Amino acid sequence: MKQLQNKTVLITGGASGIGKILARLFLEKQATVIIWDINEINLNETVSKLSSIGKIVGHKVDISNVEQIQNAAKKVKQDYGSIDVLINNAGIIIGKYFNEHTTLDITKTMAINANAPMLITHEFLEGMITKNAGHICNIASSGGLISNPKMSVYAASKWSLIGWSDSLRLEMKKLKKDIYVTTIMPYYINTGMFDGVKSKLPILEPETAALTILKAIEKKKRMVTIPGYMYRLARIGQALFSVNFFDWFAGSFLGIYDTMEEFIGRKK
């Protein structure tokens, strides 16, 4: 598909995991890629590695900081005018029981996973509305559909992201704008972010998950779980079953509520 050729794509958290693979996939489609990431070493490494494929730049941005978002957005607008595709991908997980979270753990998780996608979109949406073109893809999580121990704040941030993202889609439709919004809700992916997780359901491969995200954007899909059956499993299961039965089904039968027991996460 040629639709991404010469498009400008901004990916947050593009220096690792899914974001880094997406950066490569978009470059292979001949798009210009801008990545924002807090990790300067990984950022420089990613840009130098991928620049042989196409046009890529990296900006060091801490998206939990509103001022840094505004300054970085200003630079992108000065350099490129507006962007065509925004992928709100950066995210963090603390992976502890709620009572073990510090105040900073809570505020950081919400700032990065929930607030930043809104604030970043807010910076670029006006430009998309003026052009009447654009695509916003928000990487949420299945943790935004199914509650899970050791994930409470992460779940809160992703439930928030899903609610905002899909409401934004409806707003663009109501305003009759050709601006598409795709909400992605993956199950665990083997990127390192969730190292230590044990799961009866298969853990996804990063390349496969990233390809599904790319296809979802190309096909202007709206709500996408990876794997696909997760959406119905969560929404229909929660609608039809009692809480007791759903807890047994998700917790004991599928083992989801024990997946985080040996969570280690990404080593610093």
Ligand SMILES: NC(=O)c1ccc[n+]([C@@H]2O[C@H](COP(=O)([O-])OP(=O)(O)OC[C@H]3O[C@@H](n4cnc5c(N)ncnc54)[C@H](O)[C@@H]3O)[C@@H](O)[C@H]2O)c1
């Ligand atoms: N890995 C999984 O199992 C999984 C499952 C479902 C959803 N997700 C979501 O997919 C997205 C990507 O996950 P991943 O597995 O590739 O993670 P990852 O840890 O490999 O990459 C996340 C990137 O975000 C960056 N980042 C973190 N805080 C930042 C900040 N304050 N400012 C800018 N950048 C920041 C990190 O430096 C890193 O490069 C996340 O939103 C995550 O919640 C992941």
